[in-house]
Amino acid sequence: MQRQIQRLVLFVSGFILASIFWNSCLDLVADKPVPDAVFSSSIIDLKEKILIRNKNTEKIIVVGGSNVAFGIDSIEIKKAFGIETINFGCMAGIGPEVLLSKIKKHTSNGDIIIFCWEFGLYRFKRSGSNFTYLNLIFGPLTTLRSNYPIMDKIRLNLKYPTSHIRTSIAVAYNPFADPEIFRCSWNFDEYGNVRSIQEQIVKEEELINSPLSALMTELTITNDVKEILTDFVHSCRNNNIKVLSTWPNTFNNPKYIKNKVVEKNFLTIKDFWQNLDVPMIGMPEDSMLTAEFFHDTYYHLNSKGVKIRTKKLIDNLKPQLIKHAE
């Protein structure tokens, strides 16, 4: 019996020691980001710098994933309303928590935040399987994880792929290449708009054949998103920051037309913002464009598309901003 207990104790201690070792590994690589994290954090850093530069000025911040970076021209909005406008479009993959943590830090009384979220962002789950997000919270944004509920922390610790530890070490100690080579090479202007990509390279057929699964399958907004956004909107309200929401630019795929699931998803999103008392600007169709206005994917516009999309947004914003000025 004693031999059995001895083995049980050893087996369990092996298990526990391994978990401690795993946690130490996670701490060890926190400052050694994988290429994906270097890429996404370079965008976040750049956008954060723009926010810091404009911290004490009244400003409009358009926040979302790459649909904003590649779809909105904040300089045009600035010209139209005379308010500093920042394009805070990063990558949808980094998740709402990361996006909003940065904005929360650098906004103040009188600012206007416009949500222009990709449809997939409404499905975000903290313990989901989004590698871009995981790589950030176990890399450059590791402090964000410390505020999570304990169960989420455990689940995320287990979920982070072991192979990424190997990649982190390999990237950090590679004598032939600096990790900085993985930084994002998109050319941003001083207001966060992407300027490097102008032309259409995606074919209409490709766009038609790749309808957004986030739109084509029934949407249930996750509890994590509800919680994150409710907190954020309340905090904005307390600080006299106006919050608006609009639709992301998307390819006007014929498969969306008269599609009941798509219509229901639009309604779900609209109701969600309405329940938060956040005005929804425009109709989904306002941001749905034909193939000639797209650059490389169904979310990224080319320079012609950006012009049209921004103009439409400005028109839709006018009533709201006039009210705001009053």
Added chain:
Amino acid sequence: MLFHEQSFLFIFLPISLLGIFIINRFVPRFAVWWIVICSFVFYSFHGLKHLPLLIISISINYFLGLVIEKNRFQNFNGNLLIVGIIINLAILAFFKYGDFILSNLSYIGMTPSQKTNIILPLAISFFTFQQIAYLVDLKKGVIRSSCFINYCAFVTFFPQLIAGPIVRYQIIIPQIINQAWRKISKESLWAGLCLLSFGLFKKNYLADGLRPLVDSVFNATNEGTTLSFAEAWIGSSAFGLQIYFDFSAYSEMAIGLGLLFGLKLPINFNSPYKSKNIIEFWRRWHITLSEFLRDYLYKSLGGNRNGVAAGITNVLIVMTLGGLWHGASWTFVAWGCIHGILIGFCHIFRAIKKKKEYRETRSIYNIFGSQLLTLVSVTLAWVFFRSEDFKQAFDISKSMLGLNGFDLPRFLGSYTNVDYLRFHGGLPNQVVNIELIPLYIICVILVLLVPNTLQILKIDTNGNSFITLPSPKVTFIAGVLLFFSVKTSFETLSYEFLYFRF
């Protein structure tokens, strides 16, 4: 539901173990029913629509077995066995080789080009062979039939159902009849748990860890890349390591899970890369398949009773069919054929040695040389096993044999200007993920220099299935490995076992 997935580790396995524990305590004679129910549930998770096929196959074979046994001394009994074998092979041919046969007929212009689109039922190759062996043994009078539920448990026992070992009736049925689960020893439980932990780790970290390295090299040739000598060898040997750890992991998990239920399954894998010749390799790799092919095919063809030449011809036939058993493709046939030829050479060499009364020197060079030669041959053959078609296989083989020249480090560049020596670096195509090289080296060391799990756990590999209590050190390591395996089950990606597709 795979052995390394959460649904198995946290739901199916605890429920099935708890079930057997409770039934054992109160109504032990129903435990076999529980095992069969669990096995059918397990199979259904993989392919519910193929469950009827499994049940039909079991029923046909069981009742045919009863008829064969009852009429053992009748003249028509041999015909009954042939009918049984034909039914089993016909089912296998229809589901596994239908498209292969059609595509070949269409190639020679006998049928229009079309596909049946039949999905391969999981484990069909395994349960077909198992049941053919059952019918043959019944006919020979080696075994006696048992009740239907025992037979179901023998065929479907879930740890071995999907990818072996190919269990013999005479090994498993006595254990079922004796209700082995009533006498589960502490040694069995600990050994089972340790085997499961070791197997899970091997699958998750070693086999699946090498997968990107293998895929990148093999995929590169599809995109027209001419691999360098080093790239081709790294890719194919990495595949050799991947399938080694994948299959040994499955075999260990199967034995481990069996022990948790009190049933001892046969050893199926015993450090094959430490073999000193190809015959020994097949005595260590997929042992139960080799034994099946030897006992039910090779010996039926006459074995080596009619001289060396006839023996070699039989080996070639058996190994070619063995290759075809692995998959419905000519590359598998080629793989089997290569092994047949290698075994043939081995037999010729042995015959010469015997004739000349040559005494083998057991020097370190001799042992190392023969082990290296075996390993190199096996690695070359793996290329055909892994390749999607002959073009890919030949492209990689050419690079491995140096027919595409040699790529050497840049710093040697100034010495010579021969065409087949290039100096753009040893890995010029950048298809080998350097990040995985340390893992590759660790795997090589584990395979060649470290005792295997069965040796570590002191499990007898000579068929006695003697189980000892694992040492405290091993138990501790098993705990460590189990954490990492459980951790991996939370990660997004999980790959099925390579042998699942056979």
